[in-house]
Structures are given as structure tokens and as C-alpha cells.
Amino acid sequence: MAAPPLRALRTPCFMAGFPRAAVASGAAAVTRRLADNRKGRPELLPAAGWFGRTGREDPTGRADAKGWGVVLRVVLLGTAASGGFPRWNCACVRCDAARDGKLPARGPECAAVTGNSRDWWLLNASPDIRAQLTAAPALWPGPRHTPVRGVLLTDAEPDHVAGLAVLRDTTRLKTYAAPPVLAALATARAGLDRHAPWEWADSLTEGGFVLAGGLVVTAHPVPGKPPAYVPGRSSDRRWVTVYRIEDLATGRVFVYAPRVSSWSALLENLVADADGVVLDGTHFAADETGDTGRHLPVSGPAGSLTALARHPGVRRIYTHLADSNPLLDPTSTARAQVSETGAEVLPDGTEFAL
Numbered sequence: 001m002a003a004p005p006l007r008a009l010r011t012p013c014f015m016a017g018f019p020r021a022a023v024a025s026g027a028a029a030v031t032r033r034l035a036d037n038r039k040g041r042p043e044l045l046p047a048a049g050w051f052g053r054t055g056r057e058d059p060t061g062r063a064d065a066k067g068w069g070v071v072l073r074v075v076l077l078g079t080a081a082s083g084g085f086p087r088w089n090c091a092c093v094r095c096d097a098a099r100d101g102k103l104p105a106r107g108p109e110c111a112a113v114t115g116n117s118r119d120w121w122l123l124n125a126s127p128d129i130r131a132q133l134t135a136a137p138a139l140w141p142g143p144r145h146t147p148v149r150g151v152l153l154t155d156a157e158p159d160h161v162a163g164l165a166v167l168r169d170t171t172r173l174k175t176y177a178a179p180p181v182l183a184a185l186a187t188a189r190a191g192l193d194r195h196a197p198w199e200w201a202d203s204l205t206e207g208g209f210v211l212a213g214g215l216v217v218t219a220h221p222v223p224g225k226p227p228a229y230v231p232g233r234s235s236d237r238r239w240v241t242v243y244r245i246e247d248l249a250t251g252r253v254f255v256y257a258p259r260v261s262s263w264s265a266l267l268e269n270l271v272a273d274a275d276g277v278v279l280d281g282t283h284f285a286a287d288e289t290g291d292t293g294r295h296l297p298v299s300g301p302a303g304s305l306t307a308l309a310r311h312p313g314v315r316r317i318y319t320h321l322a323d324s325n326p327l328l329d330p331t332s333t334a335r336a337q338v339s340e341t342g343a344e345v346l347p348d349g350t351e352f353a354l
């Protein structure tokens, strides 16, 4: 597969390639900010804060106080694989340890990202999304608004889409997903739209798309199977996607890849160009469970840790940890091995800026 021209996206001329409607829906202000930054106005850079300098109202009332103006921020809402950790019906040694409070519990994989601390976008919507949002102050609603603007889905797995039902009474949410994922969710979408009309968009639209808050997103299909609830066989190669999210104001790039079955030239290029990546860490070893091939293992010569070691300047974080994964134990040799390379395993609720 040919590598996409990622570097080209870091220049202002990329705007020409975006759909007119997407550009019109807020990109004008973003372009002005970008132009201002390029004139070297330090007051518009992250450390100075955005809202206080411009006098624009922050509906959450918290962004400026934290000094988080125009920084690309990410919150890890959940970091466990399907079922969470501990899983409700599992009595393995690690799930038992988590129930006993000896290992940190984790919710199903899910995250959120923003470019302006005012407009937040969920990255997948786990069945625990209510608790995950409640535990994340940056995403709390203000007097009139929720800062959650929509959802970017990487696939149609139940643990990534079930949370949409929890969000059902919110108006004007915009959800992006690849065409087969949108088709698989057709019945659910029709039901959700009867609660409150949402906008559903193709994440693979040519040229990518612009999100409120000044984020430019491109979605990249990677090998992956449809979820079990989709009947029949599918030859569609767009069931799973990786997102590249660039903050227009700072040029910082975040790659979100919670489900990856193999390392590829595409991933290599995406990570090489990024400032931070959240990557599939479901299994530490390839033979950890009988479920081989669905997830790229962390360890081993073909594992992701070897690949990530080539990018020491990138913040590298593992997510989607299965209960079979020794990385769940902070005292494990597996965790030490990951830490040695500079990669990270972080608890739910961790927030970081790029």
C-alpha cells in the first residue's frame, strides 16, 4: 500500500482539498488563527491561553483557568479491551486482583480529543461512556452546553459503538465512521435519530475533514474484520480505521490506532510524522490467547514495541489491554520492558497535551 503524503498536510494549502461545506463550518476562524500564529504572535500560542486573550467565552468556564488554550489535548477515558477490566464474568487471576483492588480497574477503550479546550470529540463510544465522561472534568457540561461535539468511530465493535445509545438525548452530535461501519449501524442510527437528529458522516471522505476546534482529520483503513453481529462474509477492507488528527493552530499531530492487526508502511509513516500515538496493546505476546491475528502483539520481533522503538521522539501509549495482558500489572517484567523503550501504559482518566 502506498504511503500517503502526510507531510503535505502540515501546510496551509491543504485547505484547498477539503469539502467546501466542511471548510465553511468554522475553518475560516481557524485559518485566521493559523495566519496569526505564523506572524509570530506569542499571545496566541498555548502557554498564554486562548480564551482569556481573545475575550471569547468558554462555555465550560474551565479552559482558561487551566491555561489550556490552543493545545491539542487528549483524555484516555478507557484503556481496556472488550468487556473492560475486570470483566464481569471472568475469574482469572488478574480480574480477581482488580476486584480486590490490587490492580487498577479499567473501562472499555475510549478517548477524547480537543484542539481548543472547548470543542471535544470522542474517539469511540464505549458502553461505560456515562461513567467515563463523569470522571473527566474537562468534558463536563456547562450551564447550557456539553463540550462534546461528536464521535469518531474506528470500527463497529460493540465496545466502541454501544455508548452511542447513552448519548442519545444530545442534539446535533456529529458521528464519523467508514461506510461499512455506518451501514452496520443503520438500524441503531435510525433509532438514535428518533431521539435527537444527529449528523452521520463518512470518515473516509476524500481529503479528510475539519472538526470544530481546529482539528484536521484523515482516516486510514487498516486490515480488520467486521464485528460478529454482522451476518455473512464481507470483502470490504474498510472495517477498521486509524485516525490522524492534526491541530491547525500548533501543527501537532496525534495518531489514534486502538485496533491494529499488523504493522505496515502506513503505520510507520503515520507514527513517524506524529507527536503522539495511542496504539493497540491488546496482547503482550502473540500466543497469549487463542485469539491470534486480530491484534498486533506488543512483544516479539514482529511486535509493535520493536516498531515503536524506532520513534523515540513520539509519545507512545498503549491502550485496549486484554485481561490476559501482563502489562495490566505495573510490577510485571512486561511493563518494565515497555518502559525501557519509553512507551507508556497509563491509567484511565489520564489527560495529556501534545
Ligand SMILES: [Zn+2]
Residues within 6 Å of the ligand: 087, 090, 091, 092, 093, 094, 095, 096, 323, 324
Ligand atoms: Zn479475566
